Each structure stands twice: as C-alpha cells, then as structure tokens.
Amino acid sequence: xxxxxxxxxxxxxxxxxxxxxxxxxxxxxxxxxxxxxxxxxxxxxxxxxxxxxxxxxxxxxxxxxxxxxxxxxxxxxxxxxxxxxxxxxxxxxxxxxxxxxxxxxxxxxxxxxxxxxxxxxxxxxxxxxxxxxxxxxxxxxxxxxxxxxxxxxxxxxxxxxxxxxxxxxxxxxxxxxxxxxxxxxxxxxxxxxxxxxxxxxxxxxxxxxxxxxxxxxxxxxxxxxxxxxxxxxxxxxxxxxxxxxxxxxxxxxxxxxxxxxxxxxxxxxxxxxxxxxxxxxxxxxxxxxxxxxxxxxxxxxxxxxxxxxxxxxxxxxxxxxxxxxxxxxxxxxxxxxxxxxxxxxxxxxxxxxxxxxxxxxxxxxxxxxxxxxxxxxxxxxxxxxxxxxxxxxxxxxxxxxxxxxxxxxxxxxxxxxxxxxxxxxxxxxxxxxxxx
Amino acid sequence: xxxxxxxxxxxxxxxxxxxxxxxxxxxxxxxxxxxxxxxxxxxxxxxxxxxxxxxxxxxxxxxxxxxxxxxxxxxxxxxxxxxxxxxxxxxxxxxxxxxxxxxxxxxxxxxxxxxxxxxxxxxxxxxxxxxxxxxxxxxxxxxxxxxxxxxxxxxxxxxxxxxxxxxxxxxxxxxxxxxxxxxxxxxxxxxx
Numbered sequence: 001x002x003x004x005x006x007x008x009x010x011x012x013x014x015x016x017x018x019x020x021x022x023x024x025x026x027x028x029x030x031x032x033x034x035x036x037x038x039x040x041x042x043x044x045x046x047x048x049x050x051x052x053x054x055x056x057x058x059x060x061x062x063x064x065x066x067x068x069x070x071x072x073x074x075x076x077x078x079x080x081x082x083x084x085x086x087x088x089x090x091x092x093x094x095x096x097x098x099x100x101x102x103x104x105x106x107x108x109x110x111x112x113x114x115x116x117x118x119x120x121x122x123x124x125x126x127x128x129x130x131x132x133x134x135x136x137x138x139x140x141x142x143x144x145x146x147x148x149x150x151x152x153x154x155x156x157x158x159x160x161x162x163x164x165x166x167x168x169x170x171x172x173x174x175x176x177x178x179x180x181x182x183x184x185x186x187x188x189x190x191x192x193x194x195x196x197x198x199x200x201x202x203x204x205x206x207x208x209x210x211x212x213x214x215x216x217x218x219x220x221x222x223x224x225x226x227x228x229x230x231x232x233x234x235x236x237x238x239x240x241x242x243x244x245x246x247x248x249x250x251x252x253x254x255x256x257x258x259x260x261x262x263x264x265x266x267x268x269x270x271x272x273x274x275x276x277x278x279x280x281x282x283x284x285x286x287x288x289x290x291x292x293x294x295x296x297x298x299x300x301x302x303x304x305x306x307x308x309x310x311x312x313x314x315x316x317x318x319x320x321x322x323x324x325x326x327x328x329x330x331x332x333x334x335x336x337x338x339x340x341x342x343x344x345x346x347x348x349x350x351x352x353x354x355x356x357x358x359x360x361x362x363x364x365x366x367x368x369x370x371x372x373x374x375x376x377x378x379x380x381x382x383x384x385x386x387x388x389x390x391x392x393x394x395x396x397x398x399x400x401x402x403x404x405x406x407x408x409x410x411x412x413x414x415x416x417x418x419x420x421x422x423x424x425x426x427x428x429x430x431x432x433x434x435x436x
Numbered sequence: 437x438x439x440x441x442x443x444x445x446x447x448x449x450x451x452x453x454x455x456x457x458x459x460x461x462x463x464x465x466x467x468x469x470x471x472x473x474x475x476x477x478x479x480x481x482x483x484x485x486x487x488x489x490x491x492x493x494x495x496x497x498x499x500x501x502x503x504x505x506x507x508x509x510x511x512x513x514x515x516x517x518x519x520x521x522x523x524x525x526x527x528x529x530x531x532x533x534x535x536x537x538x539x540x541x542x543x544x545x546x547x548x549x550x551x552x553x554x555x556x557x558x559x560x561x562x563x564x565x566x567x568x569x570x571x572x573x574x575x576x577x578x579x580x581x582x583x584x585x586x587x588x589x590x591x592x593x594x595x596x597x598x599x600x601x602x603x604x605x606x607x608x609x610x611x612x613x614x615x616x617x618x619x620x621x622x623x624x625x626x627x628x
Contacts, residue, residue, distance in 0.1 A: 142491070199497055202511055204514050224507070238495050240501050249601040267581075270578065339570070
C-alpha cells in the first residue's frame with residue numbers, strides 16, 4: 001500500500017469510526033451564532049404516481065422548515081444540473097460532482113408513489129462531498145398529510161447535521177374569529193401555516209387553548225352554554241368533557257408535567273386566584289392566592305416552580321414562586337403592565353409581554369429575575385408569547401389597530417416570520433409539545 | 437514517505453479526527469434521542485438505511501360537548517350585544533372601582549330591582565382592547581363584581597344579581613382611540 005493510500009485509509013477510518021466510538025459526526029454547531037450556512041439543494045420530487053403538485057410542494061415545506069434554523073441556505077433550483085429520476089432510489093448514484101459544482105454540500109431527494117388512497121414517499125439526504133446518504137425515510141399515509149411527512153424529514157435533516165432533534169412537525173393552537181363569523185373558535189395550524197384544523201364549532205367564545213403534556217388534548221374556556229366552563233378536548237378521538245365548572249370567570253393556564261392536573265385561574269366570589277384541578281376526580285385546591293388578580297400560571301419543566309401574574313402592586317406584574325411554598329419573587333422589570341408568562345421548556349428563560357412606551361413588547365428573563373432582554377417589538381402590540389418545545393422559538397400575537405396575526409421569532413431574536421394571518425381577533429397561541 | 441512516517445501521520449490524523457468529533461459532540465446542549473440509523477460506510481448507500489414510518493390521518497374534529505338547545509342558544513347569544521334598560525357605567529383604565537359618574541345609573545338600577553321583586557339582572561364586565569386577553573377577562577370579572585357589590589350595598593338582593601365577564605372580546609365601539617376605549621371599559625346591565 002502506498003504512503004498516500006495509507007493516510008487516506010486512516011482519514012476514512014477516522015470518519016467512519018467516530019459513530020462507533022459513540023459520537024456521531026455533527027457538521028454544524030446548532031448554538032454557534034452567525035456561522036456560514038450549509039448550502040443544501042432540494043430538487044423537485046419525483047412523482048411516479050399521484051398529485052404532480054407534490055413535486056414542488058415537498059421541497060417548499062422542507063425549505064421553509066430549514067429556513068427557521070438560519071443554519072442552511074437552499075441553493076436555487078435553476079442552478080441544478082442533474083434531474084432526479086426513480087433510478088436514484090434504486091441503484092443509480094447521484095452525480096455528486098454536479099451538485100458540488102453548484103455549491104450544494106447536501107442534497108435532499110424524494111419520490112412519491114400513490115398506493116390506493118395513500119401515498120408512499122421516500123426521502124433521502126446525501127452529503128455530496130462524501131457521496132453518502134446521511135438520512136433516509138419512507139412515509140406512508142393519506143395524501144393530505146404530506147406536510148407532516150415533509151416536516152418529519154426536515155427533523156431528520158436537522159438531526160443529521162447537528163445531532164439535535166427538530167420540532168418542525170409540532171403545531172400551534174390559537175383562538176380566532178372565523179371568516180364571516182362571530183365569537184371565537186379554536187384552531188390548530190402547522191408551522192408552515194398549512195394543515196389548518198378547526199377544533200370548535202359552536203359560534204360562541206372559545207378561548208385560551210392549552211396543550212396537555214402528551215400533545216393529545218387541549219384544555220380551553222368556552223361560553224357555549226352562555227357561561228364560562230373549561231373543557232378538555234381529546235384531539236385524537238374527538239371526545240370532550242367539562243373539567244372546571246366551579247366559580248365564575250375562568251381560564252386554563254397549564255397542565256402539570258405529569259398530565260394529571262390543570263393549573264387554572266378561576267374567579268370565586270369576585271376574586272381571581274390560581275387553582276390546581278385534578279382530572280381524575282375534579283377536586284381542586286388553591287395554589288396562589290391574593291386580594292388582587294392572581295392569574296396565568298406557567299409551570300417550570302420540572303413542575304416545581306410557577307411563573308404567574310399578580311396585580312397586587314397596583315398593576316399586573318410577573319412573579320415566580322416555588323409551588324407549595326409561600327413567598328415569591330417579582331421577575332418582570334420592564335413596563336408598568338406585564339402579563340402572559342411562558343416558561344421555556346428548556347427551563348432557562350421565561351417570556352412575557354410588557355407595556356413600555358405605550359405599546360406591548362415581548363421580553364425574556366431568567367427565572368431568578370435577572371438578565372431581562374427585549375425579544376420582539378414592532379409598531380403595534382406583541383403579546384401572548386408561547387415557547388416551542390425545544391425552547392428555541394417563541395410564537396406570539398402581533399396586533400395593530402384591529403389587525404392581528406401570529407408571528408414566530410427565534411429565541412435569539414435573529415430570525416422571524418409571520419405564521420398565520422387572515423382571520424380577525426387572532427390570539428392566545430399555544431405551541432404543542434413534541435410529537436411522540 | 438517511509439512506512440513509519442506514514443503510520444505516525446496516520447495515528448496523528450486519527451487522533452485529531454476523534455478528538456474533533458468528540459469535541460463537537462460536547463457542544464450539543466440539547467439532548468437527542470437514539471441516533472438515526474447510520475448510513476453504511478463511506479461511498480455506499482443501502483435501501484436498508486431507509487426507515488419506514490406510517491402517518492395516520494388526523495382524528496375528525498369531534499362535535500364537542502353535547503349541549504341542550506336552550507344552552508346552545510345562550511352560548512351563541514353571548515356574542516351579541518344585548519339591549520338594556522339602563523346606561524352602561526364606565527371605568528378607568530386597568531381599574532375596577534366605582535366612579536362617581538357611575539353612581540346615578542347604579543341608583544336607577546337598584547331602584548328598578550327593588551320595585552320589581554322577581555327581576556333577575558346579569559351584570560356584564562368589559563374591557564377595552566388594550567392589554568392581554570386573559571388578564572382582561574379577570575379585570576372584566578372584577579368590574580362586574582364591583583357593580584354587583586355596590587348594588588347589594590344599595591339593598592338589591594344578592595340572589596337577583598349574576599355577573600359574567602367578556603374581557604375585551606365584545607367591545608361596544610370598534611374604534612381604536614381613547615373615545616372608543618372609554619366606552620368599552622364598562623359594565624352593562626341586562627335583565628334576564
């Protein structure tokens with residue numbers, strides 16, 4: 001063996017053996033700010049049978065998900081030299097030099113096949129320098145679920161490059177007035193603004209949707225009987241029951257991490273306090289009380305602490321306490337009116353909205369009350385923040401003179417987009433947990 | 437290059453590569469689950485590296501809780517502005533105390549309720565569009581309760597009075613200025 005050959009073999013072994021030693025090769029440090037973006041090509045999918053539009057629809061959804069990370073850039077398709085054919089999913093390799101020549105360090109290819117009333121979609125991610133497949137998946141399901149398949153593969157792409165699982169297949173629940181409708185209904189939407197689903201249909205006020213930790217259910221307040229009641233709707237089987245009926249005005253705050261209880265704000269005899277209601281027997285106990293308005297609980301990921309709003313100082317501010325102990329600490333030090341805390345599932349920060357300079361903006365702060373930072377503001381009101389399950393993004397409402405939309409911003413503030421517009425009165429977004 | 441030199445360089449490269457990959461792994465701050473199926477060695481890809489997964493249909497939305505017709509009607513009617521025999525009373529921003537300018541109206545309401553023994557009154561609490569929805573629900577509740585307490589202090593029987601908050605969901609004036617907001621910070625009296 002030549003000297004050069006030995007060196008090449010050893011380099012190749014180093015590359016290949018690293019997974020075996022227990023650490024995979026991660027090309028991108030997901031936490032490194034402002035690094036060079038990985039150029040990825042996502043050519044049109046091969047559609048052997050089925051809706052031809054999927055040929056462009058899949059790349060679009062995947063590109064939109066990768067754009068959220070600010071780690072990738074998609075090489076424009078008019079530069080692509082090679083056309084993807086079914087043979088590329090059998091024994092025909094990609095012409096990797098053609099992709100490297102246009103600067104694509106990675107290539108995503110896909111093939112769609114109709115199978116009765118379902119589609120089967122195979123997607124592969126290739127490293128064009130090493131000429132090897134980094135990830136491959138074959139999804140089977142109803143054609144209208146194609147976005148979910150694309151989102152799941154985008155999760156795999158992110159994992160292959162960074163070692164971190166993506167959250168692109170998660171969803172946002174929110175409340176809005178339907179077109180030509182009255183009142184508010186609950187909706188769920190995917191992160192690309194697609195897959196919009198209506199959850200309630202009773203033409204009353206349906207508000208404050210909050211996800212169960214397993215992502216199967218939503219708790220929300222409804223005035224469908226003329227008075228406010230909190231219901232628990234199972235999105236998997238459509239079943240529903242009333243879970244909080246005592247007191248008057250009420251809103252769900254968050255579930256306990258074990259999923260057995262709901263922390264809710266309820267007004268009893270004219271005083272709003274925070275209660276924990278057990279699902280199994282509907283028993284309840286007060287966990288935060290005060291003569292002011294005590295409302296909007298958001299529990300830490302380990303379930304031990306709670307951020308909440310109290311108006312005891314004369315106007316609403318955000319406090320943190322240890323559940324079960326007395327004593328708490330004020331953590332909002334922005335404006336004169338601060339509400340809507342959302343504790344990041346990563347545990348390290350709490351987002352809230354505060355009125356400063358006559359408008360509402362989103363701030364984040366550490367649970368000890370230090371390190372407050374402005375996250376999102378605009379020429380309108382930014383309110384009702386909700387963190388993604390990985391703590392890397394925040395969804396919130398942006399409102400300006402009656403026009404309201406949902407926006408997403410990355411936790412470092414460097415990337416953002418409008419998630420959903422078109423309905424009026426859009427509000428109370430809640431980001432779902434990770435899918436199992 | 438001599439064989440000994442090649443091996444020395446090779447070991448160095450191998451060591452650097454492994455240190456580098458271990459170092460990269462340490463930078464991960466978010467834990468991930470079991471690794472994706474690793475592709476075969478460099479240069480080869482196999483269909484066996486492609487994992488299969490079934491995607492289910494989403495469940496049908498569900499009809500929601502079954503509700504009696506009368507209740508469903510009340511639910512839908514909740515979104516409508518109901519007629520009132522009385523004027524609304526107004527509140528300061530973010531406040532629920534009864535202002536002096538509200539007292540004449542409240543006196544009229546109390547007088548009516550005491551004259552009509554069987555009358556039932558629903559007191560609605562409302563807020564202007566500023567501020568967040570959930571907090572405004574609670575503020576509307578306090579405004580309605582504040583009016584209720586005041587009426588009780590004027591001798592109206594507690595059993596004749598009920599309260600409901602609509603927060604900022606049902607503004608009287610859809611405008612986006614101080615004049616509209618002042619009208620929307622209100623309690624509204626509806627005979628049932």
